């Protein structure tokens with residue numbers, strides 16, 4: 001992982017305000033990332049196609065950031081390169097946090113093309129658009145599914161990435177493309193890999209609420225009996 005963590009730390013230290021587009025906003029633990037980001041950045045836009053997201057989460061964040069224009073919601077599918085280009089044409093972003101994805105291992109084995117389009121191909125679209133518009137920084141949500149079934153535990157940064165399902169493979173390919181962009185340009189990138197995320201906003205404003213049709217695909221939080 002290339003980790004220009006200093007970028008985030010520096011932003012914290014400077015209390016500088018920057019513009020950020022956050023692809024994916026929904027009421028689950030990862031939304032906490034967006035909530036934390038609002039402390040340090042002047043968040044300009046969040047884009048989602050709402051295929052698995054929830055506008056209620058956007059509304060909650062907008063209530064927390066009531067200043068006009070502070071947090072705009074952009075309805076967009078990252079598979080639509082024109083729509084993605086429009087987002088960047090109409091705004092000046094300093095950074096992108098790319099979290100939007102279909103993210104169910106089981107589903108990926110049943111419908112692998114969906115995963116390669118949604119994860120790998122859309123990541124390429126985001127990167128190309130960032131390059132076209134000179135956006136210098138990307139934070140990418142990958143996954144520990146890229147490690148497959150490691151021979152040795154615990155997993156470290158040195159553990160070989162040998163994914164065993166289309167979800168992990170699609171993310172690994174996304175990572176490889178990102179690293180190529182990094183190596184061939186000034187783009188600064190950070191790739192996050194983690195296992196199942198659990199927990200929500202400690203103040204209870206956002207929590208996990210997966211769509212009923214996705215319950216059977218398994219989440220460790222937000223299951224039917226917890227809603």
Ligand SMILES: NC(=O)c1ccc[n+]([C@@H]2O[C@H](COP(=O)([O-])OP(=O)(O)OC[C@H]3O[C@@H](n4cnc5c(N)ncnc54)[C@H](O)[C@@H]3O)[C@@H](O)[C@H]2O)c1
Pocket residue numbers: 023024025026028030047048049050051052053054076077078079098099100101102103118122141142143144193194195196197198
């Ligand atoms: N939840 C976890 O435990 C976990 C673990 C490791 C990695 N991740 C990664 O973190 C990211 C977020 O995971 P999550 O749990 O919030 O997933 P999620 O399925 O709950 O939410 C994904 C979001 O992306 C949006 N989206 C999907 N395809 C889109 C598209 N083409 N255009 C625009 N928006 C689109 C959905 O509407 C939804 O809001 C994903 O990239 C996932 O692979 C999640």
